Amino acid sequence: MASFSYRACRADGSVSQGQLEAASRQEALAMLGRQGLQALALDEGRDGAAGAVRRSASRRVPAAALEAFTRQLASLLAAGIPLAQGLHLLAHEGSAGRGRATWQAVHDDVVDGTSLAQAMGHCPEVFPQVYCAMVKAGETGGFLDLVLSQIADFQSRERELRSRLLGALIYPAVLAALASAVVVFLMVFFIPRFEGMFQDFGAALPPLTRAIVSASRQAQRWGLPVMLAVVALAVALRRYLVGPAGRLQADRLMLRLPLAGGLVARLAMTRFCRMLGTLTQAGVPLVGALRVARESIANRVLGEAVTRTIDAVQHGDRLGASLASCPELFPSTVVAMVNVAEQSGRLGPELVRLADEAEKDLDRRLRTAVALAEPALLFVMAAVVGVIVVGMVLPIFAIQEYIQ
Numbered sequence: 001m002a003s004f005s006y007r008a009c010r011a012d013g014s015v016s017q018g019q020l021e022a023a024s025r026q027e028a029l030a031m032l033g034r035q036g037l038q039a040l041a042l043d044e045g046r047d048g049a050a051g052a053v054r055r056s057a058s059r060r061v062p063a064a065a066l067e068a069f070t071r072q073l074a075s076l077l078a079a080g081i082p083l084a085q086g087l088h089l090l091a092h093e094g095s096a097g098r099g100r101a102t103w104q105a106v107h108d109d110v111v112d113g114t115s116l117a118q119a120m121g122h123c124p125e126v127f128p129q130v131y132c133a134m135v136k137a138g139e140t141g142g143f144l145d146l147v148l149s150q151i152a153d154f155q156s157r158e159r160e161l162r163s164r165l166l167g168a169l170i171y172p173a174v175l176a177a178l179a180s181a182v183v184v185f186l187m188v189f190f191i192p193r194f195e196g197m198f199q200d201f202g203a204a205l206p207p208l209t210r211a212i213v214s215a216s217r218q219a220q221r222w223g224l225p226v227m228l229a230v231v232a233l234a235v236a237l238r239r240y241l242v243g244p245a246g247r248l249q250a251d252r253l254m255l256r257l258p259l260a261g262g263l264v265a266r267l268a269m270t271r272f273c274r275m276l277g278t279l280t281q282a283g284v285p286l287v288g289a290l291r292v293a294r295e296s297i298a299n300r301v302l303g304e305a306v307t308r309t310i311d312a313v314q315h316g317d318r319l320g321a322s323l324a325s326c327p328e329l330f331p332s333t334v335v336a337m338v339n340v341a342e343q344s345g346r347l348g349p350e351l352v353r354l355a356d357e358a359e360k361d362l363d364r365r366l367r368t369a370v371a372l373a374e375p376a377l378l379f380v381m382a383a384v385v386g387v388i389v390v391g392m393v394l395p396i397f398a399i400q401e402y403i404q
Contacts, residue, residue, distance in 0.1 A: 061126045
């Protein structure tokens with residue numbers, strides 16, 4: 001049994017509210033009807049099995065599981081299976097075990113008469129805004145299976161792009177971490193042992209060795225306080241960046257970086273064009289599609305530029321002319337292609353094609369950046385370790401001369 005909180009209207013027009021126990025929402029509605037009440041709101045409580053399902057549905061679902069659910073639901077609908085039955089099959093027999101509670105919650109809402117888009121909107125942690133907007137357009141236009149297929153393709157490309165970005169950053173990050181670990185080991189554990197040996201012989205140390213030994217002493221003395229200070233500074237900086245002013249400053253600084261700024265803008269344009277093209281192909285109105293696609297841009301500065309574009313479109317400007325006001329995000333070639341696509345009536349497919357081309361270009365840029373970063377990091381790592389080793393070897397010759 002589940003607990004339900006309700007607000008209902010009596011026959012005389014007065015409003016009543018309270019709680020009741022029922023096995024399902026349908027049974028709760030029937031119980032209110034038998035009491036002569038017309039339900040205005042019926043919210044499931046957190047008690048009982050259904051409440052547990054609703055709590056489980058609020059948990060995040062892996063991107064791969066959501067993509068599989070979307071593609072399977074599209075296939076079931078294309079095969080002529082009713083929506084409620086398809087959701088029931090996925091909730092009880094689907095391969096994505098971690099998402100079954102969510103699919104069950106969506107199924108229950110649909111059975112109670114809620115539209116699929118609204119039912120998915122009840123789980124914003126799982127179904128993003130663009131997902132619900134496209135589903136709503138598909139339900140309205142009567143081509144829900146096609147829209148779900150488009151969403152699955154969109155999710156697949158987004159996941160592939162994210163995987164390539166992470167893959168490009170892993171190797172340089174590992175090299176940097178390894179270099180830092182080697183330097184810390186040499187400065188804290190390796191050099192102090194040699195220092196004692198040099199002191200026993202009493203020979204004069206070369207300037208480079210004295211500098212390295214002094215740095216090692218400072219690292220042993222101040223290493224822990226410096227690390228704690230860095231951690232505290234990182235925590236304070238993170239709190240500052242969470243706020244609107246901090247995020248805006250960080251986003252503005254990111255765009256000014258020589259190499260990273262171009263990659264950030266290219267990534268934002270790729271995601272924006274793909275999302276906008278997918279939404280317009282699904283039948284979402286242009287202004288609404290622009291607003292949803294804007295949410296895909298994480299950089300606040302670029303997001304504000306797109307906001308100006310939306311305002312221009314609302315005032316009657318064409319999309320291509322509006323995008324021209326954001327040169328930091330949309331190059332002139334992209335604006336020209338959008339103008340042609342608008343005139344030919346192929347805006348959606350052309351935006352998706354532009355996103356594909358931009359994604360390939362972004363991949364090439366990432367490969368180039370990683371290809372340049374790898375030897376640079378290796379050179380820096382070898383140079384630092386080499387200087388330390390040379391500084392430790394030089395006193396050996398001084399000791400030999402001292403012995404002779």
